[in-house]
Amino acid sequence: MADIVNLRQARKQKARDEKMRAAEQNRALHGRSKAEKERDRLTADKSEKFVAGHRRETPGGPDRQ
Numbered sequence: 217m218a219d220i221v222n223l224r225q226a227r228k229q230k231a232r233d234e235k236m237r238a239a240e241q242n243r244a245l246h247g248r249s250k251a252e253k254e255r256d257r258l259t260a261d262k263s264e265k266f267v268a269g270h271r272r273e274t275p276g277g278p279d280r281q
Contacts (some may be wrong), residue, residue, distance in 0.1 A: 248256075
């Protein structure tokens, strides 16, 4: 036999769960310190310079029209 479910309570619980999921996602995206953000930016810049320095041809070079 099925359990009786109060739809109002189920709807509220679903909304609470959705809010908790969104909060967790926001903590993961935005919950970093200034030093962590700066470190990640510097790492990305360094890797971009490394890749750019090892390219065989420059973007917009003589063979591009």
